[in-house]
Amino acid sequence: MSSRTGAAEQHLRDLALLRRVRDRIDRDHAQPLDVEALARGVNMSAGHLSRQFRLAYGESPYGYLMTRRIERAMALLRRGDLSVTEVCFAVGCSSLGTFSTRFRELVGVPPSTYRREAGRATAGMPACVAKQVTRPVRNREARASGPDLA
Template sequence: MSTRDQLERVRTLMDEQFAESWSLDDLARQAHLSRYHFIRLFQRHFYETPHQYLTRKRLDQAKYLLANSNLSVTDICFAVGFESMGSFSSLFHKTVGWSPSVYRARVWEQRRMPYKFIPGCFCTMYQLSPQANNSDFAQKSAILEK
């Protein structure tokens, strides 16, 4: 098995079990490499360290759960593999720009509110001006529905 295949296998394992508490030694052992050689090769092949990759996977899953579930932020923190609520919240804020609870509120608000942007093709099709606001859109929509 080539080194690339070994690294792919470990990355797949990390994808499937991102919530596990992986140590570098565990991951390197899975790839049959020394710890330091594993880090260097992983970064060379995937452009981020194993730790960065695992953290990104966990944050992506946390964003998904915040947007699509009613689990508490604390439950999500531990479900995706973080061991400390404080480190999760500060890392989430540093990476995303908002705290987990603000992120959830904004995503949910975005779903409730219609987009203010109306695509140009839609404007052309229904003779709306490109600068149409929501009231223009609502009036035209009401006419079209009749």
Template sequence: MPPRTQHPVARHLLRARDLADRCYAEPLAVADLARAAGLSPAHFSDRFAAAFGVRPHAYLLTRRLERAAALLRHTDHSVARVCTEVGLTSVGSFTVSFRRAFGRTPTAYRAAFPPAHDGALVPGCVVRAFGRPQHRSSGEDPAPAAS
């Protein structure tokens, strides 16, 4: 018996998923994704869930939370700013959703990933050498050579 092949995902559903991946930070709703796929919102939601195993709203929220986690790890932006940068509007809802997805609040998540420079050990002689002013400003420059 030949192996059963999985039915390929319809191109219009891929267009909608790509839109969610590309424009997650914009005010996107399931209706916008459905429009990109050329389907009614209810029909689109069912087809999307059947194809990708998750409802479109949950997919979009997951993309936003993944990006928020990256911003929390790699920037010093406030939690409120990260919330708006990924397309969410309520810091409270963002915190609840983030905790559900990552098991801790955004602030606790950031604390678990301190910046690399906090753990980097730089010898004191290097700090002193590169901490000195590079240009003299007090008239200590040598006089130009006499010709």
């Protein structure tokens, strides 16, 4: 077996491990997760996992986790039956300040403003469509270098 073939096979194994990490984040986003625990689950160091995850998905595992939490928070806030604090804890965040800061970074408005305005903006829309049109952009570079729609 050539070194090129061996490297390609290792790359595919690494991608499968990274997909397992991403799937775990998607499934368990409301649970307490940290990069060290995620890395242990796939027998990688935290630093190696972070570097490889960023290369594969465009953001760190922590950034991806927070994006998933914010997406879920947006859905809960659109329902309107929970307070911002209740939503913060329901999606797995332990700090209202960190949650609010990250929410504003990804969505563009604070969670309280989103809660107040989102119901009107998505009124009459099926939940699956509302989720798609309100999904935050995960990769900040995508905003800056995205296609010009003008």
